[in-house]
Amino acid sequence: MARVAEIIQRATTAAAEFRKLDQKQTDAIVRAAYLAALNHRVDLAQMACEETGLGVWKDKVVKNVIATQLVYEDIKDQRTVGVISVDPKNGMEEVAQSIGPILGFTPVTNPTSTTIFKALIALKTRNPLIISPAMAARKCTAAALDICYQAARGAGAPEHCLQCMDRASEDTITEMMSDHHLSLILATGTNSTVRKAYRSGKPTIGVGPGNVPVYIGRTADIAFAVENVVRSKTFDNGTVCASEQAIVVKQDTAAAVIAEFKKHGAHFMNPEEIAKVGAVAYDLERRTMKAGVVGQPVSEIARSAGITVPEGATLLIGQLDGVGPEYPISAEILAPILAFYVEKDFDTAIERCSEITRFGGVGHTAVIYSNTDERIEYFSRTIQAGRILVNMPSTYGALGGMYNTLSPSFTLSCGSGANNTTTDNITVRHLLNIHRITRRRPNPKWLSFDQSKYLDSGISAERIESEYNRNF
Numbered sequence: 001m002a003r004v005a006e007i008i009q010r011a012t013t014a015a016a017e018f019r020k021l022d023q024k025q026t027d028a029i030v031r032a033a034y035l036a037a038l039n040h041r042v043d044l045a046q047m048a049c050e051e052t053g054l055g056v057w058k059d060k061v062v063k064n065v066i067a068t069q070l071v072y073e074d075i076k077d078q079r080t081v082g083v084i085s086v087d088p089k090n091g092m093e094e095v096a097q098s099i100g101p102i103l104g105f106t107p108v109t110n111p112t113s114t115t116i117f118k119a120l121i122a123l124k125t126r127n128p129l130i131i132s133p134a135m136a137a138r139k140c141t142a143a144a145l146d147i148c149y150q151a152a153r154g155a156g157a158p159e160h161c162l163q164c165m166d167r168a169s170e171d172t173i174t175e176m177m178s179d180h181h182l183s184l185i186l187a188t189g190t191n192s193t194v195r196k197a198y199r200s201g202k203p204t205i206g207v208g209p210g211n212v213p214v215y216i217g218r219t220a221d222i223a224f225a226v227e228n229v230v231r232s233k234t235f236d237n238g239t240v241c242a243s244e245q246a247i248v249v250k251q252d253t254a255a256a257v258i259a260e261f262k263k264h265g266a267h268f269m270n271p272e273e274i275a276k277v278g279a280v281a282y283d284l285e286r287r288t289m290k291a292g293v294v295g296q297p298v299s300e301i302a303r304s305a306g307i308t309v310p311e312g313a314t315l316l317i318g319q320l321d322g323v324g325p326e327y328p329i330s331a332e333i334l335a336p337i338l339a340f341y342v343e344k345d346f347d348t349a350i351e352r353c354s355e356i357t358r359f360g361g362v363g364h365t366a367v368i369y370s371n372t373d374e375r376i377e378y379f380s381r382t383i384q385a386g387r388i389l390v391n392m393p394s395t396y397g398a399l400g401g402m403y404n405t406l407s408p409s410f411t412l413s414c415g416s417g418a419n420n421t422t423t424d425n426i427t428v429r430h431l432l433n434i435h436r437i438t439r440r441r442p443n444p445k446w447l448s449f450d451q452s453k454y455l456d457s458g459i460s461a462e463r464i465e466s467e468y469n470r471n472f
């Protein structure tokens with residue numbers, strides 16, 4: 001692997017060349033990379049599944065399609081070069097400028113799709129991208145980036161506009177993050193990776209964990225809700241951070257919801273089975289899910305836990321009485337495992353959803369199945385989640401572009417509760433410096449007011465306000 005100084009120097013040179021490109025040239029580069037990655041959607045998915053041992057290759061194909069086709073459709077017509085908006089009345093123009101070299105981390109759970117996504121938004125904004133892959137997904141990540149790079153180069157992108165760091169040590173990553181030529185860090189990955197990025201002092205767009213609660217209300221279509229949850233939670237064996245983690249229902253609907261889950265092959269565990277699965281799924285000392293369970297099918301999790309489940313079981317569900325480390329499957333577990341809560345009324349159900357979110361999922365995503373506007377509005381005000389999804393599968397809904405108009409993204413920020421700067425689905429607008437040209441437009445109130453009155457402490461604020469607004 002090249003030394004950090006060499007990688008940064010290449011990126012800095014590429015940044016200078018990028019700034020020479022106009023919108024038409026930029027768009028041609030993005031389209032070339034998008035088409036190339038879409039053409040390789042299947043082999044990249046198979047490579048990711050084989051290398052990491054996580055998930056389902058067919059679902060990883062869908063992830064690659066989201067990262068290519070849906071992302072491209074979302075960004076292709078956006079202006080990212082030069083003047084991007086003009087407001088003649090207020091004398092304001094906005095000018096987009098690239099920000100410079102970006103360091104992007106990619107997770108083992110979504111290695112190729114996240115790489116493609118970050119490559120496309122970096123190319124669209126004319127920012128060189130340096131990818132630091134998860135160690136267990138180095139080959140597929142490098143392959144995905146190289147496919148985008150070769151296509152981009154063929155369309156006129158600068159040399160070294162996309163680079164991949166192979167087998168980077170902790171010291172190397174620290175050195176890279178502290179280099180003054182680096183402009184931004186896109187931190188998608190483990191909690192430790194995100195924390196390290198923020199500690200670097202470099203501008204960072206980070207993400208947070210997603211302990212997603214799902215409330216199924218009395219007015220919900222229960223069959224519809226459960227079908228959505230099962231399809232979403234089993235997608236790629238639950239490896240998307242926005243996948244459902246806990247189901248919350250009231251006593252009067254619990255039996256119907258349980259029956260519906262069983263129709264879809266869910267196995268409801270007894271207390272002994274819950275304890276065994278919790279032991280293999282959650283690291284009590286480190287307070288995090290265990291890597292060995294991530295992205296594994298129900299059959300493998302059951303084998304590891306030493307429990308017996310029906311052949312073809314789709315989900316492992318455990319009914320719990322509380323939330324926290326003493327209830328291991330109440331935490332974020334990126335696998336086909338769900339916690340299940342039965343509460344006496346609406347208020348206690350929503351408080352339970354809040355409790356789940358606070359246990360490692362603040363700012364991320366929450367789901368409500370309901371057809372009552374008042375309930376939906378209350379839920380949205382009460383739950384600390386940046387994405388409140390109504391009557392839709394959480395995995396697909398949070399990623400955006402399929403069931404709603406959220407920007408399709410593989411970087412889901414979670415706001416101040418997770419020490420992030422935004423709750424947005426990250427996209428091209430977050431990778432631009434917007435300069436504003438403002439033309440003289442005098443403020444008549446300010447110019448006509450006798451400003452000497454500000455110096456007179458005997459004049460009240462109410463009188464100043466009145467006179468300031470007089471004749472306007």
